[in-house]
Amino acid sequence: MSTNDLGGRQIEVGVLGATGMVGQQFVRLLDGHPWFKTAWLAASERSEGRSYAEAMKWRLSSPPPADALGMRVEGCTPGRGPRIVFSGLDATAANEIEPAFAAAGHIVISNARSFRMDPTVPLVIPEVNADHLPLIARQRRERGWKGAIVTNPNCSTIVLSMVLGPLRQFGLSRVMVTTLQAVSGAGYPGVPSLDILGNVIPSISGEEEKMESETQKILGRYEREAVVPHGVTVSAQTTRVPVVDGHTESVSIEFQDRRSPADVRAALDAFRARPQELRLPTAPAVPIICTDAADRPQPRLDVEREGGMVITVGRIRPCPVLHVKLIALGHNTVRGAAGAAILNAEVMVAESMLD
């Protein structure tokens, strides 16, 4: 299959944690999806039995899909719901619920951090390491699961790894990154307004460690049913800024052999990967858009490009300390969360991994 077409067939999918912020993004992005049909919404006991309209408080700026509002929310009971379930659960809930669903035969396409670093769980950005997905065979064998768990990275890691993916060919040595992250990444109620109005919070708990380790796994080599982490050393400083959507990252890269800004620009411009070849419904036409404007990318002007699925890169220039520095921006709850998971499911469908 090489086109955006399943022959008219639609696949029913469910959403775990459907009332939360990531869950709402799943519901929004799946509305009108050409392949997937949201057939099942699940959340905590508190929401069970209520309509979706009653159970959640919608917090996205586009209105909720009319079809979803009338659906009855169920509890997160393994075995209920369709084979493919997207998980917008937080880590505490995901720790127990996701394995139970995988054991019961579900393909859990998860955004939670719980199993990202598990050696048998693929941590995937389809443009960068779709080749890690066969890891689920080992996962099933070792765990004795009929289903599986597939994860996408942390939002800030996705922005960085999307940029590093096409540069891996040059030999990545060391990377410094300082992030300026949006509040929507912290969920709801998330960051108190008193902490962030006119302010910067210069740390995000656990975020730097995730960026440093997840990046190595994503860029790693898949061989003999294992991921050999990439040797790149990443140093991250993560901050929160008063922005609603869009993580901005100030990145500096050292290659094994010095590369120029022009080399980097050419590699980013040329970058196409499996989602583009397969013309997956959620894939942007190009994964990365480079801009020549001196003051871009900016969250307000660039974060919604291509439905929030593209990474915008600007200010590619020499770095006096490492080799090349640049600014990257991505939509943290679309490309960095729900959209990332949906793209994972799409590539698995397109590659017949779910048959």
Next chain:
Amino acid sequence: MSTNDLGGRQIEVGVLGATGMVGQQFVRLLDGHPWFKTAWLAASERSEGRSYAEAMKWRLSSPPPADALGMRVEGCTPGRGPRIVFSGLDATAANEIEPAFAAAGHIVISNARSFRMDPTVPLVIPEVNADHLPLIARQRRERGWKGAIVTNPNCSTIVLSMVLGPLRQFGLSRVMVTTLQAVSGAGYPGVPSLDILGNVIPSISGEEEKMESETQKILGRYEREAVVPHGVTVSAQTTRVPVVDGHTESVSIEFQDRRSPADVRAALDAFRARPQELRLPTAPAVPIICTDAADRPQPRLDVEREGGMVITVGRIRPCPVLHVKLIALGHNTVRGAAGAAILNAEVMVAESMLD
């Protein structure tokens, strides 16, 4: 003289560009100053002859000093006004006006960027390189001036250099810095609200170059009436965030020989310099306050400490790429502009350089 005391004597000073944002900060900070008395306010022709109250629109959150409001604003005419004049002029105006004042015998304590990198002009942070001030002897000789120009660095450079100053003893090799800068640094009207509300602007024109070159001059060695730039390599990425006052900087440092976070912390904690020894009126008791809180420094909570003259440093920790990383915060229009200039004047008075 070793105390905060001029024996009751007060020195009259003037302010060039008194109606602008930096000028207003000069007027505010000089109000009630134990040594200096604001005796002369000068601005562009448009303001000439009007009272200060009429000529400017006050934009600071503390009210304007009552004494200043009734003063008549004069034009920027060299030879008028007291010997010491603080300059809050922008670079275009400063290019011509500051040399004319220096030629006419004034000591111009300037915040403008115009002459910072001039080899005969001291670029001074009193805690870091007060020993560069004797450069004005050469300046006078070469220019034939009776007065002189003394400058303070760019606001973002001051925050960085204050941190690097006490670490110079360890041998500074390479520094990476990403700034998150407040809008007040751009003056008034400055940054349009449409550009910055809920947004990040990932560049500030000329700022990265200033941070990279000014830092080398400030940390440089003074010998035989010249400044030998420090060999440290600085790579800066500068961004604007929706914060009113306070530049936050994400810094990573490599030393000639590896140093630990504990070494850095000890050096910053122990740091005292001439302004503290001399107990200068505007000097903070300690130049740098280190915090152990995981989520500090923050502009909203830390920028007004010690009247805005202290640099707050937090999150000192190992950097996997360079050696040590940390977050630094300083008040950009106080420690980074008007307060910096006033401290320059104070150290010159205390060291009898203006007699």
Next chain:
Amino acid sequence: MSTNDLGGRQIEVGVLGATGMVGQQFVRLLDGHPWFKTAWLAASERSEGRSYAEAMKWRLSSPPPADALGMRVEGCTPGRGPRIVFSGLDATAANEIEPAFAAAGHIVISNARSFRMDPTVPLVIPEVNADHLPLIARQRRERGWKGAIVTNPNCSTIVLSMVLGPLRQFGLSRVMVTTLQAVSGAGYPGVPSLDILGNVIPSISGEEEKMESETQKILGRYEREAVVPHGVTVSAQTTRVPVVDGHTESVSIEFQDRRSPADVRAALDAFRARPQELRLPTAPAVPIICTDAADRPQPRLDVEREGGMVITVGRIRPCPVLHVKLIALGHNTVRGAAGAAILNAEVMVAESMLD
């Protein structure tokens, strides 16, 4: 003609002031318009001869239409360009340019304030007073113009008048309104960030007068080629808040005979007008959406509904001082500016007023 269809025919239109903020909204909203084709872009001399991409700095969050970017910007020369021109000029420019275009035979669909209160110029919101449009016959006769000028109200007036329109049937007596207006209403560079970050500016020059007088004209009765202003007394307090798009208005209404919140709600819910009957391309399916949520409407959640063309009303409840109070919200640069003008043009086309 009763459907959204011109029989496949497309009408060429131009944009005066195409490089400004309102001009950019015209270009964005006209992109893909079923009836109108942007065939001509005009701006000040500074932009003349440059491509649109070079001449303007795009400031909207959706990307500029590809077709427009390559168009050559012309000067605002009467007689050049298509018959219908949309004007995003500011008042100073509009004062002279719009009459010149009208004299030269153009139908100027203007967003400028210059001629709104001219007794021969229609000031129109198609849902409220499309019946004022025939005023252009008198305008042409008195001015000797072959073309005409048609205006839409000020952005804050549109939100208010859209709510008052369907309540006119009850006999409007007195109205109090306090606005909380977005910064995009002030254009670019517009409001300096230092004035609005974490702040409220409790006045907008000229805005209160416009709301008080324009509302009376819009709600007025058209008879014998004149508009008899409505007798409602409006008292407005206008403020600016740190919001990018969306004017929120706190409104309280007194009727000639007391009416209940339920009466108001029923009238707003039932409201349909000519643009809905004619199914005009830019008209929302319903002009006003009422919400029952206790904390709505909100700019972030509601301003983009129906492409920004709908007014959202919430919290309809008794007012102890007047009769009924409520909160209204509208998109100030879409429904309140460029979208308003386009809807004016559409109704004129549909009603064969431009044949």
Next chain:
Amino acid sequence: MSTNDLGGRQIEVGVLGATGMVGQQFVRLLDGHPWFKTAWLAASERSEGRSYAEAMKWRLSSPPPADALGMRVEGCTPGRGPRIVFSGLDATAANEIEPAFAAAGHIVISNARSFRMDPTVPLVIPEVNADHLPLIARQRRERGWKGAIVTNPNCSTIVLSMVLGPLRQFGLSRVMVTTLQAVSGAGYPGVPSLDILGNVIPSISGEEEKMESETQKILGRYEREAVVPHGVTVSAQTTRVPVVDGHTESVSIEFQDRRSPADVRAALDAFRARPQELRLPTAPAVPIICTDAADRPQPRLDVEREGGMVITVGRIRPCPVLHVKLIALGHNTVRGAAGAAILNAEVMVAESMLD
């Protein structure tokens, strides 16, 4: 006693709910107070036994008083602590704890809403209705308490009532008010950042009712141990805006006989009351400052005037619907909460009501 002097004597006071936002303001404002010495800090069981430094997370922009940091936090046990206790408890806790303290002999100076509308509890702004304080005699008698509860109004009510107080002489008939309230009024964590960044929330639960009823009680007449509510009708619309400190209120007033803006201005300018006569330590020199600037008051520029204890009023002008309209601004956590309570205690001490 007519001066700011207790003859050197200091009165020990305690703070209930010392770790919360209002509690922190009490601790900050009492630091260095000439009459009161913070001798006892109490909070919930979770904090009991810990030092104040450990028990709370400081959220104010000025640093916490050094003396307080080492104090041991106790539980809210009636009978413990000094006679005067300031209560920064939330309403749920205050419901039970405040009466228990009053029963045990404490004078509870409360900022909680729990007992504000109790007919035996004074609801006091010292500048407006200090004459209601003798109500505590009846309160003690009816409740059988040795102590008492004295309350200050809700933050938004204080701003309004301070303006209405000096206008009561003209005969107040009807008042319309729309508020633009700061997030600090909601405590911590309070308003989620996703709800307020670049947004307006057009309602605050219970706030409108409080403004409408509390104002009548405050402005009421005290006679025969009861407060006869003032007959003024207040209609409030309350909104939340992205401001940290400072409630802005758009007010329109109708008098029994029409009064001009000049009348209102003269009455506000002339306003002095008991706190000013008694020169109470926390009282501003004048309770209300009127400004002639067209765009003031503004939170950023005016909220910190006189330590946050003054109300700033601007734009006094005719109202076409009622009589006079104006903009008022006050600091919601100082004049509107902790500072209000401290002033209540001061006036009681100065009037020898606590002997």
